[in-house]
Amino acid sequence: MQPGVIVSGFLAPHPPHMLYAENPPQNEPRAQGGWEQLRWAYERARASLEEQRPDVLLVHSPHWITSVGHHFIGVERLQGRSVDPIFPNLFRFDYDMQVDVELAEACCEQGRKLGLHTKMMRNPRFRVDYGTIVTLHMIRPQWDIPVVSISANNTPYYLSMKEGLGEMDLLGKATAEAIHKSGKRAVLLASNTLSHWHFHEEPPVPEDMTREHPQNLLGYQWDMRMIDLMRRGDMREVFRLLPQFIEEAFAEVKSGAFTWMHAAMDYPQIPADLHGYGTVIGTGNAVMEWNLLKANLYEHAQRQPSRVANS
Numbered sequence: 246m247q248p249g250v251i252v253s254g255f256l257a258p259h260p261p262h263m264l265y266a267e268n269p270p271q272n273e274p275r276a277q278g279g280w281e282q283l284r285w286a287y288e289r290a291r292a293s294l295e296e297q298r299p300d301v302l303l304v305h306s307p308h309w310i311t312s313v314g315h316h317f318i319g320v321e322r323l324q325g326r327s328v329d330p331i332f333p334n335l336f337r338f339d340y341d342m343q344v345d346v347e348l349a350e351a352c353c354e355q356g357r358k359l360g361l362h363t364k365m366m367r368n369p370r371f372r373v374d375y376g377t378i379v380t381l382h383m384i385r386p387q388w389d390i391p392v393v394s395i396s397a398n399n400t401p402y403y404l405s406m407k408e409g410l411g412e413m414d415l416l417g418k419a420t421a422e423a424i425h426k427s428g429k430r431a432v433l434l435a436s437n438t439l440s441h442w443h444f445h446e447e448p449p450v451p452e453d454m455t456r457e458h459p460q461n462l463l464g465y466q467w468d469m470r471m472i473d474l475m476r477r478g479d480m481r482e483v484f485r486l487l488p489q490f491i492e493e494a495f496a497e498v499k500s501g502a503f504t505w506m507h508a509a510m511d512y513p514q515i516p517a518d519l520h521g522y523g524t525v526i527g528t529g530n531a532v533m534e535w536n537l538l539k540a541n542l543y544e545h546a547q548r549q550p551s552r553v554a555n556s
């Protein structure tokens with residue numbers, strides 16, 4: 246069996262507003278559009294994902310919170326209705342999700358071997374959180390690729406930031422090892438917003454885009470600084486600044502998905518593709534991709550003697 250590979254990782258945020266604005270048949274509320282910049286960003290991400298032909302999508306969401314350890318969904322098919330507790334007016338979604346239980350179990354076991362507290366979630370009536378669903382729907386609305394769904398233990402909130410993100414680093418390494426042994430082509434999804442300062446009141450028409458803008462200047466400037474570094478591939482500097490970014494921009498990456506994903510990819514120092522940026526109730530959201538396949542091909546091409554030089 247060929248070893249499995251991580252083809253790419255996406256920063257894939259989950260405000261339910263984007264899904265609401267798409268009007269998919271599974272969501273009960275109806276919208277008159279809105280948040281187009283982000284939705285078109287996801288369209289570009291979808292086209293890239295389609296080319297990558299993954300066998301499995303792995304998603305880490307901050308809104309499936311497990312206080313004791315890191316949990317993995319261990320039920321092959323989950324169906325039900327997910328409601329956003331903060332925006333029930335926008336998100337009441339009927340999901341039908343196929344789970345790659347074999348790979349989930351392997352991630353769980355590898356995590357345990359690295360010293361993490363891990364557990365399989367076997368409740369067949371489990372209600373999947375809106376973060377997991379919005380990210381999965383926006384990146385692959387066909388719902389035809391099996392999923393590994395990972396909870397947020399939120400250790401960076403309870404321990405020191407260093408200890409908490411250190412644990413997410415281990416979870417990433419465990420995930421990579423499990424994928425490697427699985428022989429599968431995997432895509433990772435970090436379900437995170439960047440700056441997370443938000444408005445506290447919703448406009449009468451939620452999709453009224455005249456009311457949508459960054460909640461504050463500092464958060465916006467931080468987002469641009471971090472995105473600029475990511476676009477240039479300076480991920481060392483991104484991770485050096487991450488704790489300060491989290492503090493000053495109240496960034497949702499604190500919940501660990503971003504660190505988990507980059508650890509699993511072994512912190513590639515490659516430029517990210519920015520598919521797009523937009524605010525949702527004032528928070529900063531970027532859809533970004535680290536395409537390892539493309540980066541490897543690029544490196545490979547760089548190593549080849551050029552045809553011109555040989556002629």
Ligand SMILES: [Fe+2]
Pocket residue numbers: 259307308376438497
């Ligand atoms: Fe969130």
